Each structure stands twice: as C-alpha cells, then as structure tokens.
Amino acid sequence: MQHADSSGSVMTQAEAPSQQSTSPSGYSGEANSRKDADQDIILEMRHITKSFPGVKALDDVSLKVQRGEIHALVGENGAGKSTLMKVLSGVYPHGKYAGDIVYNGEVLALRGIADSESKGIIIIHQELALVPLLSIAENIFLGNEISSKGIIDWPETNRRTSELLRKVGLSENPESLVSDLGLGKQQLIEIAKALSKEVKLLILDEPTSSLNEKDSDTLLALLTEFKARGISSILISHKLNEISRVADTITVLRDGTLVSTLDCHAQAISEDHIIRDMVGRSLSDRYPPRTPQIGGAVMQVRDWTVHHPLYPDNKVVSGVDLELRRGEVLGIAGLMGAGRTELAMSLFGRSYGRNISGEVMINGKAVDLGTIRKAIDAGLCYVTEDRKQYGLVLDQSIQRNIPLANLNAVAQYGLIDENRELAVANDYREKINIRCPDVSQQTINLSGGNQQKVVLSKWLFADPEILILDEPTRGIDVGAKYEIYTIIRDLAAAGKSIIVISSEMPELLGICDRLYVMNEGRFVGELSVAEATQEKIMSMIVRAST
Amino acid sequence: MNDETPETAGALKAKPKTSMHFIRTHLREYGILIALIVIMAFFQFMTGGILLKPVNLTNLILQNSYIIIMAVGMLLVIVAGHIDLSVGSVLGFIGALAAVMIVEYDINYVVTAIVCLAAGAAIGAMQGYWIAYFKIPAFIVTLAGMLVFKGLTLWLLAGQSIGPFPKNFQLISSGFIPDLFKAEGINLFSLSLGVLTASILIILSARSRMHQQRIGIVDEPFAFFFAKNAIIAFAIIYLSYLLAAFRGLPNVLIIMAFLISVYTFIASKTTIGRRIYAIGGNEKAAKLSGINTERLTFLTFANMGMLAALAGLVFAARLNTATPKAGFAFELDVIAAVFIGGASMSGGVGTIIGAVVGAFIMGVMNNGMSILGIGIDWQQVIKGLVLLAAVIFDVYNKNKA
Numbered sequence: 001m002q003h004a005d006s007s008g009s010v011m012t013q014a015e016a017p018s019q020q021s022t023s024p025s026g027y028s029g030e031a032n033s034r035k036d037a038d039q040d041i042i043l044e045m046r047h048i049t050k051s052f053p054g055v056k057a058l059d060d061v062s063l064k065v066q067r068g069e070i071h072a073l074v075g076e077n078g079a080g081k082s083t084l085m086k087v088l089s090g091v092y093p094h095g096k097y098a099g100d101i102v103y104n105g106e107v108l109a110l111r112g113i114a115d116s117e118s119k120g121i122i123i124i125h126q127e128l129a130l131v132p133l134l135s136i137a138e139n140i141f142l143g144n145e146i147s148s149k150g151i152i153d154w155p156e157t158n159r160r161t162s163e164l165l166r167k168v169g170l171s172e173n174p175e176s177l178v179s180d181l182g183l184g185k186q187q188l189i190e191i192a193k194a195l196s197k198e199v200k201l202l203i204l205d206e207p208t209s210s211l212n213e214k215d216s217d218t219l220l221a222l223l224t225e226f227k228a229r230g231i232s233s234i235l236i237s238h239k240l241n242e243i244s245r246v247a248d249t250i251t252v253l254r255d256g257t258l259v260s261t262l263d264c265h266a267q268a269i270s271e272d273h274i275i276r277d278m279v280g281r282s283l284s285d286r287y288p289p290r291t292p293q294i295g296g297a298v299m300q301v302r303d304w305t306v307h308h309p310l311y312p313d314n315k316v317v318s319g320v321d322l323e324l325r326r327g328e329v330l331g332i333a334g335l336m337g338a339g340r341t342e343l344a345m346s347l348f349g350r351s352y353g354r355n356i357s358g359e360v361m362i363n364g365k366a367v368d369l370g371t372i373r374k375a376i377d378a379g380l381c382y383v384t385e386d387r388k389q390y391g392l393v394l395d396q397s398i399q400r401n402i403p404l405a406n407l408n409a410v411a412q413y414g415l416i417d418e419n420r421e422l423a424v425a426n427d428y429r430e431k432i433n434i435r436c437p438d439v440s441q442q443t444i445n446l447s448g449g450n451q452q453k454v455v456l457s458k459w460l461f462a463d464p465e466i467l468i469l470d471e472p473t474r475g476i477d478v479g480a481k482y483e484i485y486t487i488i489r490d491l492a493a494a495g496k497s498i499i500v501i502s503s504e505m506p507e508l509l510g511i512c513d514r515l516y517v518m519n520e521g522r523f524v525g526e527l528s529v530a531e532a533t534q535e536k537i538m539s540m541i542v543r544a545s546t
Numbered sequence: 547m548n549d550e551t552p553e554t555a556g557a558l559k560a561k562p563k564t565s566m567h568f569i570r571t572h573l574r575e576y577g578i579l580i581a582l583i584v585i586m587a588f589f590q591f592m593t594g595g596i597l598l599k600p601v602n603l604t605n606l607i608l609q610n611s612y613i614i615i616m617a618v619g620m621l622l623v624i625v626a627g628h629i630d631l632s633v634g635s636v637l638g639f640i641g642a643l644a645a646v647m648i649v650e651y652d653i654n655y656v657v658t659a660i661v662c663l664a665a666g667a668a669i670g671a672m673q674g675y676w677i678a679y680f681k682i683p684a685f686i687v688t689l690a691g692m693l694v695f696k697g698l699t700l701w702l703l704a705g706q707s708i709g710p711f712p713k714n715f716q717l718i719s720s721g722f723i724p725d726l727f728k729a730e731g732i733n734l735f736s737l738s739l740g741v742l743t744a745s746i747l748i749i750l751s752a753r754s755r756m757h758q759q760r761i762g763i764v765d766e767p768f769a770f771f772f773a774k775n776a777i778i779a780f781a782i783i784y785l786s787y788l789l790a791a792f793r794g795l796p797n798v799l800i801i802m803a804f805l806i807s808v809y810t811f812i813a814s815k816t817t818i819g820r821r822i823y824a825i826g827g828n829e830k831a832a833k834l835s836g837i838n839t840e841r842l843t844f845l846t847f848a849n850m851g852m853l854a855a856l857a858g859l860v861f862a863a864r865l866n867t868a869t870p871k872a873g874f875a876f877e878l879d880v881i882a883a884v885f886i887g888g889a890s891m892s893g894g895v896g897t898i899i900g901a902v903v904g905a906f907i908m909g910v911m912n913n914g915m916s917i918l919g920i921g922i923d924w925q926q927v928i929k930g931l932v933l934l935a936a937v938i939f940d941v942y943n944k945n946k947a
Contacts, residue, residue: 351834376836390834393827395894404824405835407817414816422761458835 040067041102042232043088043121043201048099050083050092057083058097061258063251065201065234068227072247073236076278076505080256081236085203088234089123090116103201120200124190124207126337132179137161139178140193164192168222184215191222202226203234206337208242220246238335240271240542252277271542272535279505279534286482287510290489294513295326297364298497299466304358306339306346306521312354316342318521320358324466329488329498331512331529333505333537339521340501341385344468348382349375362466376405379465383455385474385501387448391455394444398436399425401443401454405462428457432487449480456487467491468499473507485511505534519544565770573943578888578936582903582910589914596917597910600792603785608719608864610909611798612637612857614902616880617887618809619853621901624884625813626846627826627893628677628684631877632669632691633854638873639695640666640858645708645868648715655715663855669695670851671844678843692877700870709867719864721797732787733794740786740795743803744779751775798860805853810898822846826893882929883908886936907932 043065050058058080065071073081087097090110101108103119110116113123130139137157146157161174168188178186187207194202202223208216216239223233224246237243243250250262250269259277262269301322308314317339324330332340345352347360349372360367362378369375375382384390392401402425403410410421425439434453436446443454452472459467469488473481488511492498502508508515515532517525517540524544527536569576590597597603616633623630640662647658673691676682710716727734755771789795813819824832825839833839862868887904889896908929915925 348834349836372834373836373838382834384834389828390830393824393831393894395827396823400820400824404820404832404837407820411817414818416815416817416820418815419757419761462836 041065042067042104044100044102045084045088046100046102048084048087048097048101050087050097056256058087058256060099061253061256062099063258063261065232066248067232068230069248070223070227070233070235070246072243072250073234073253074238074240074243074250074274074278075253075259076503079253079278081253082205083256084253085123085205085234085236088116089113089121089203117197120198121203122194122197122199122201123203124187124194124205126206128183128186128190130178130186130189133177135175135177136165136172136181136189137174139189140164140196142193144197160196161192164195165189167195168192169218182215184211184218187211187215187219188222191219199231201232201234203236205236206238207235208237208239216242238542240274243274244269244271250274254278271539275535275538275542279538286506288482288486288489290492290511292327292329292492292513294328295495297323298326298362299324300361301347302359302361304343304347304360305356306342306353307355309352309354316353316521317346320518320521320523322516322523324497324499326497327492327495328514329492329500329512331508331515332499332501332518333508333515333541334503334518335541336503338518338541340518341470342521343518344382344470344499344501347375348372348380348468351382376462376464380468381405381459381462381464381466382468383459383470383472385471387451387455391458392443392451395442397440397442398429398434398446398454399439402428402439402457402461405458409461424461425457428453428460432457432460433483447476447480449476449483452476452480452484456484460491464496466497466499468501470501471503472500473502473504481507505537508537509534517541565767565773568767568770575888577939577943578886578900578903578907581936582907585907585910585914589910589917593914593917597914598788600788602913602917603788604792604796606909606913607789607796607799607802609913610905611719611796611802612861612864613876613879613883613909614802614905615805615853615857615860616850616876617883617901617905618805618898619850620880620884621887621889621896621898622809622813622822622846623684623850624881624889624891625826625893625896626822626843627829628843628846629881630670630673630684630688630847630850631881632673632688632695633850633857633880634873634876634878635692635695635699636666636669636851636854636873637858637861637876638699638868638870639669639702640855641862641865641868641872642699642702642708642870644715644859644862645711646702648711649708655712658715659859662859663852666855666858667848667852670854671848673851674844674847677847678840684847699872703868703870705870707867707869709865711863711866716863716866717797718801719796719798719860720866722794723797723800725794731791733790736794737783737786737790740783740790743786744782747782748775748779801856801860806898806902813898818842818845823894826895828894879908880905882933886933888936888940890940891937904936 041064043063045061045063048058048061048063049056061080061084063071063073063084073084075081083092086092088101090112093111094109101110103121108116108119110119116122131142134142137154140161141157146153146160158174165172165174168191170185170188170192172181172185178189181189191202204223207219211219220242223235226233235243235247244264247264250260250264252259252262252274254277262274262277299322301320304317304320304322305315306317308316320343322330332343334340342352346356347369349369350356351372360369362380367374367378369378369380388394393404399422403421407416410417410424422439428434429436429439432453434446434450434457436450443451446454456472472484472488476484485507488498488500500508500512509529509532512529514529515527515537516523517527517537519541522544525537525540586597597606616637620630620633643665644658644662647653647661648655669691673684673687676687677684722733723736723739725733725735727738751771752775755766786795789799813822821832821837821842824835824837825842829839858873861872865872883905884896884901885891885904886907887896887900887902889901911929911932912925915928920928
C-alpha cells in the first residue's frame, strides 16, 4: 500500500500543471499566516521537490513542525503525503530531491533510514513492521539489541521493555509473542519501539486505519501525552474527525503541491473545509465522451460477507449488496483498505478470503462462483490492481500472456496453434494499441500502460460479460489512461458490464454511470454520477469512519 | 512517463543484422550448445581422439541414458517452480522391485516393466499430492521421499544385490537395434536412421522459417539459420556414422530420442506445457487466469516418478543387477544437468533440449576426465565449478538484459 500510494502520486502529478490554475488562490495566504519568530521549530522542510522520471511527485512543498505539536498531513491517495514522508525519513536520500530539511536548526543530508532514526525521526508505516513470531522484547530491540560482545543481555532487555510498555500504557509480558496481540496493541508496540530509539519526531502513516474506536482513542491519547514530553508527531490520516480532535496544525496536499496550512488554534476548522481543500479541482475533458445505454440487471450480489484469510474473526467485506446492469460502468469508490479489492477477488472464484457467504445471481440465475474457472465460465473476469504480481507472467512474451485465460480457444485437442495465437496477439496489439516492436516482446520490458493493455487483452480474449477492473490506470501516464478509458467506454457500448475500482475520484466521476462508496468493508452510499461530487464521496467516507 | 523513450524504441525496432549480433543477443539459448561442442572438442583433442571412438561414444550414451531420462522429467518439475530430490532413491527402489519380481518371483519382464512404471507414477503422485494440494514445500516432501525409498530399497533387497536379469530384460539398455540392411562392416540401417532424422529436422525448421517469413517475423539471419542447421545435421549424421561403425544405435538411444521429442512437443506445443511454464513464471497470475495449478503440479510430479521408474529399469538392466546403492546421489546429477541447461531456480524458464545438453556436458566431462586418468576427487571439483559457472553465466546474462 505504501508503494502503491507513492506510485499513485506519480500519476496524479502528471495532471497537476493543468489544475494549478483551477485551485482557489485564497489559501496561499494562510500558509504564511503563522508567526514563526516566537515558536520553537523542530522541523522545517523547505521547497521540497521530488521528481520521478517524467513527473513531479512533490512540487515545492514546505512544511514546519513545532516542538511538541501534532501536525496532521492530509490529502487524497496519491497527493504526495507518503513521498514527502519518505524524503523526511531518508528513504529517498539527500540528493535525490531538491530542497532542504532543517531539523533542530541543522540542515540534514540523510543517506537512509538508519540516519534519520539516529536523529530521532521515526516513521511507523501503515503495514506494521513487526516480526510476528518474535517476542515483544525481541521486536522492540531488533537491530538495536542490548548486548556486549554480541551476547544479548536478556534481563536488561526485558526490564527496559517493561518500562517502555508502561509508557505506552501496556502491561504485557515482554516475552509474549507479537502474533498473540491484537492490531491495536501491535501498533502500540511499534510506538514503544520508536520510544526505545529516543524519538523526537514520530511519523505515523494511517495509524488508526485498521484499529477499532477504543484502540484508536488509546493511540491518540498517547500522542497527546507525548506532546507534553516535547515529542512532535506527524499524523497522516483520512479520519478527519480524529484529526480535528487532536491536531494542532493541518497541512493539506493535493497533486504533489501544498494547498493549505491550517492552524487549528487560530480558527475552528470544519471538516468540510478540509475536504474542499483535499479535492478542490475540476474535471476537465480528460475522459472520452460517452452516451450510456444501460439495460437490465446483469449481476446481483446479496449480503456478501468475506472474512480475512488469516484472521477469520475480521470481516473484510460485510453485508454488501450490489447490482450491475447491462452496458453500465459502475464505480466503487473508497480509500485504500476499504475492502474493494477484497470484494472483487472474493467474487472472482473466491480468490481472496475465507468463510465467504452471500449469493450471486447472473442474468437472474443463482450461480456458483466457487472456483476461478467457474467464475470465468460464468462470464466474469477480474483485472488485477497489481499487474506484475497477479496479472502477467513477466518472463513470457505478449503473445504467450494474452491467451492464458482462454488457452483452449487457440488450441485443438490440447495442441496449441501458434499461428492462431500469433494472430490473436497481433489483433489485440492493433485493436487496443499495445506499443511494442512485435508480440514476441517479453512483458517485463513493457511500460506500465502497455503492460496494463496486455492484461486487459488477456481478459478481453476470455470474452467476459462482466469485467471487474481494479485500479485500471494505476501507475500509468495520462495518455495511456485516456486509451484505457476509451476501451472501457467501447466495452460498455458493446453491452458489457463493467465495475471499476479506483482510488482516484475524478476518474470514477469521469467514466462511471453510478457509484458505490465503500468504507471499512461496507457500502456506505450509492450515487448516480450526476449527483456525485468528490466532496459528497469524501464526506460519506469520513462520516462513516469512526 | 512516456510509453517508450525515443532511444529505446529505436533500439527495439532495429532488427539484429548480423549473425554475430544474433548470437550475442541469444547467448542464453545457444551458449549451452556451444559450450558442449567446445567441451567435446577439448576432450577429443586431449584424449587423442578416444572420446569419439565408436565404442566410447556408445558407452557415453549408455552411461548417461538414465540421467537424461530423469532430466526430462526434472525439467518440467523445475520449470513448475519445484524440485524433486527423491529421484535417485526412486530409481534404486524401482530397480530393486523389478529384480524381486523378475528374479525371485519369475514374473514376465513385460508385466514387471508395466507394474514398475505404474509404481513410479504412484510414488510421484503421492509426493505431488502433498506438494500440490497441501502446499508442503517440494524440497521437504521429496527429501522425505529420498530417505523413505532409500530405506525401502534396502528392505526389499534385504541388503543384498539381486541378479542377473534374463537376457530379454537386459536388452533395454545393452541391446542395439537390428540392422535390417545387413551391410558389411557398418550398420547401414542405423546410419540411414541418422540421415533420416537429420533430414526431418531440416525440413521442420525450414518449414517453420518459411512460415515466419510469410508473416514477417523472422529475426534469425539466414547465415545463422543455415550454419545452425548444417552443424546440427552434420553432427547427427556423423554421430550415427560413428555408432554404426560399432554396433549401431543402442535401444536406449531410441527410447531417449522418443522421450526427448515427445516432451519437447508437450513443453512447447501443448496447452499443458504452456500452463506449466505459466505456473512457474507466476503462479498467482496463472491461478487468477483460471489455470488449475494444483492439478498440474500434481501431474508434473507423477510424471517425474514414472520417468524415474523408467530410468530405474534402464539402470538395473545395464548393471544386470539391482544393488542397494543404485541411484545414490543421482538426483544431484539430474538437477545439475537441468540447471546447466539454462533452467531457472525460480521456475518458468528452461527447455528440454537444454536439460539434455546439460546432461551431456556432465557426461562428456565424466567420461573425458576418466579417460585422462583424472581422479574422482578432482572430477567432483571440476564438475562443481562448471555447474557454478553455468548458473553465474545465466544470471549475469539475465541481469544484463
């Protein structure tokens, strides 16, 4: 997810220049409204610009954090939050970005995470970096063991662990295994680990996204407590209610640029205000024009519930009802981790999750989608969000990847007709414009957009009636995006039914006919595209979050 | 983020023009064949021509037949992303089973062979079951199998060697195909078979080139195409001439040729083969494409067991006795052959021909070094280094690409 977020920033940034002018200009004044002189600044990031080949992920972003404050960083997926924090924590070392990081009055030239940690800047990622089968004490001091001559001093380790655990409000035995703890406690262990490294600036990336309300409260209370001890925190979160409760300052990023810096003590900041800043951009003609022709229901899903494959008590998708009509492009909006991919994959031959319950009707008849083969035969296909891991055999050619889901169509009696296979590959190469010297090209050598087109071709060749496209334009450039949108439009016009999962709201608004909004495993809203706005979607999400 | 920067697009579109350039860009495919030729030339020179003496060449083929038979199966296992450590023990076990059935119970050798092949397939299926459906790592399942069947071999033979086999059974590996033409001094039938094989190969590759030309995807320069086919045809005819000068083509060579062509066909032309490569290349993507990855993995291991059983029969027939030590460490030679032949440890890459050539490289080195009187100690060292060098070469080439 971390990686995905940063690649997301790559793509939205490509569109940024055109939107610069559309963003309201009134906010820039607020950025400088603070009186800096009499404040104790622990961190100042000045004019940070970070480019990836061809695009700017961060464009001239400045940020100030005072000693002992909670500084919230908000923005849509791909706004550049994670990239900014990777610059700060040394993942992108000095020299790989433009601008300065001034920390405690000193200009930092970080070479890596070890460097930033030694300065007391510690980042806790959304996915916890704990080793489940090691004890709490072993995890806290991993890589930083209390030892002499390589021999670990266990009594001291356990004593210090108990001390740290007390500080974060836990009373666990230092020798119990991390895998025996709940997610909330694991998050606290991460913080205890940060404390063991004498943290001065704690960065938390979506720390409460997988926690229940009580655990979230504990964590937020802890951050407030740290303020008193002079520890500053940067909190990345989508949960605006939490942010307005604890944050001292809020920085809003959009498309890699700084939109506003809001001082929560100077004025009351409403959630609507933050949402407006987060999404404030207009849709231009980045989407091909389309006249929808929507027929009757093709697929109906009733009360679909999916449990986590490893933690069967966790419901990843709960009680989802969905209806898809012929010729319709149906969007599912939501933040990362909302359960959208899990919903799609569980529908597609139960390729995700366990204890799946619910009912699927296709063309009015109840169907069994128990295996992937059955799902394909029922006319379903799922185009993955992660084409490298789940979509392509990267070592193999375009020609060999395309027929993979429907090999029998290019074979007779189990014998592959390579002429037909080649013809099929060339056909798709032309039809959807896969740019390559020839179809014997290994897919690993293609650009993201062309890889995506190969995956799409594979599924189009399987001739599905219902296509589920999961983040179909992730990590590809604007031109290729337009081509993918055009393919989607043409498929719908040909009577196919399409579900698009995307974290980019403008994209959903631009290509879909109807939207479901998903949050924490549930559908929390349904909108026709005519009535939908980014603000409405965002507020449905944040109001449903607890 | 343009789809292609102008430079790379240009480089990709430029077709390789010269044969040298083509060889350089296809070093991974042809490097191994070139290596075999170089190694053979080296030993031919160093041994003063003994290596390619008809009697030694015949011997070379007989000595390596069971390794090659197993390498064919192992290639599929490794392409699917697994490994089978039990093949040496299975080979020994099946040899023992055959000996007990034929020698002690006096069962007809055809019946015995069928039972043995079925037993091998069943052994492979049992191991494949755990690997495919319970996701137990193949390394562990087949390591267990290696111990189990080594033990069962000892039990079956009660620690003794059992032999000899009846004449007809021995013919599997020590027999030669009869000379239908009955010429003086040379086995003309064997030679004609060699010429026939070479002609068929030339016709097949010419046809496929003509087809490529018709649809305009030829990227092999004509000079290279011509030279490659000329060398292969010459090698086949020359080797069959040498073999014909001794006693003709060994039966086991026919078995090998049959297996190599059938499995090459399966691997490259059938949906089953295509799916096995897809599983090894990216199991998750293959599964999400609706491929029954479990069943194919299971079948791959069952097939491996059957081929190990066939190798067991060939080996027992060659030794004319079943011994408790039969098959010891054979799995390592087989696996080494597959990797020398260019298969990838992570699966999805490798060819049957590559594995066979890899086995011959090991075989020629064994044979050549023995003729030169190099001790078994240094032979092991050199073979180890060759394996390492081959894989380093492969990885280096892949990284460069």
